[in-house]
Amino acid sequence: MTYLTFEPSDDLATLVKCYWTLESPREESPEKQTIVPDGCMEMIFHYGDLYKQYIGLGNSLIQPKCFVIGQLTRPLEIEPTGKTGIFSVRFHPNGFLPFANIPIKEMENTAVSLEKLFGNDGLEIEKRVLKATTTSQKIKLIETFLLNRLTNTATIDRIVKSTVETILTGNGQLSVYELSKQTNINRRRLERKFSLAIGLSPKQLSKTIRLQSTLKMLLTKNFTSLTALAYENEYYDQAHFIKDFKELTGFTPKEFYGNNLKMSSLFYGKD
Incomplete structure (x- = not known):
């Protein structure tokens, strides 16, 4: 399993903590993994196989291919369904607010698809990031997308x-x-x-x-x-x-x- 982190540009450094990638081959018998809350929201792009998310009482759902996960207030249990390939934007605790078009509180413990958040623009950036072949291309695409949406910095209290x-x-x-x-x-x-x-x-x-x-x-x-x-x-x-x-x-x-x-x-x- 390979986990790498990358720095954001100066223009986004007050909002984005880092970018990261996680890659792992398909596991014979995949195990549940526990994600512990860290106060940061994440924008996730699965360019590998999707992940199963457990939602209590033995129930589970398959996460969207690309989504923003809201603030976690409890551990999140997930499990790979095949080969892992993830590119993610990790925001500072207050970093996603300028890009949100639904109340942050409503996203708590929930994976919200980019289409729901950004409409056709969300589908377009999803398609372009998944098509990119290098991490630097992915970062360039997402930074352009975020900077184009950063019109109102007054939201940063x-x-x-x-x-x-x-x-x-x-x-x-x-x-x-x-x-x-x-x-x-x-x-x-x-x-x-x-x-x-x-x-x-x-x-x-x-x-x-x-x-x-x-x-x-x-x-x-x-x-x-x-x-x-x-x-x-x-x-x-x-x-x-x-x-x-x-x-x-x-x-x-x-x-x-x-x-x-x-x-x-x-x-x-x-x-």
Whole structure:
């Protein structure tokens, strides 16, 4: 399995975190893979075979060939149906808003097709990106598409942007009270702004970022015990740590560390 990341151009760097590709041959017996929320929305192009997405109670659906996945508030279980070939645009937490024509909150935990989002333009960029033979061609096509749609930068809220930066810098460890105090805006107004721009509350985004920071420490084995890991990341207590961990990964820290560490290096703490 080959996973590569690429930098966006300066014109899009405040909105796009990176581009990435994932390629893997067809597996004899494919396994479910768990994607953990990371606070970023993604625009996915499957130039390989499609992926099955599990939606609870044993039910599943086949994801669209090209789509934007909204903010995740729970782990996403997927499974390849054949050979993997994915090109993706990973947006910063507030980066997709200038391109959205439906409320961000409505996209939560959902794969929304490019046709539904952008109509004929969505079908056209889908066709052109899938036809491109190199990653650099794909990036050039998608950057042109995004820049052409970037007509109203006023949608990028200064308070949301600075609060997101504070959350990221503090690894999600600041309370909403501290965040609203720093931005000099009341909590309710901050939560409304976040819901519109990101589709998550400041508390949800902080929880997600703190977990991502914890997972990075798990992956690099930079901890002495799971208890120490919880306190290092300023969880109130072990029970709080286990609750948040299970909510966002589907596993307890012990289960995750024992069974999923190898697989997780592809899907957690991605830059």
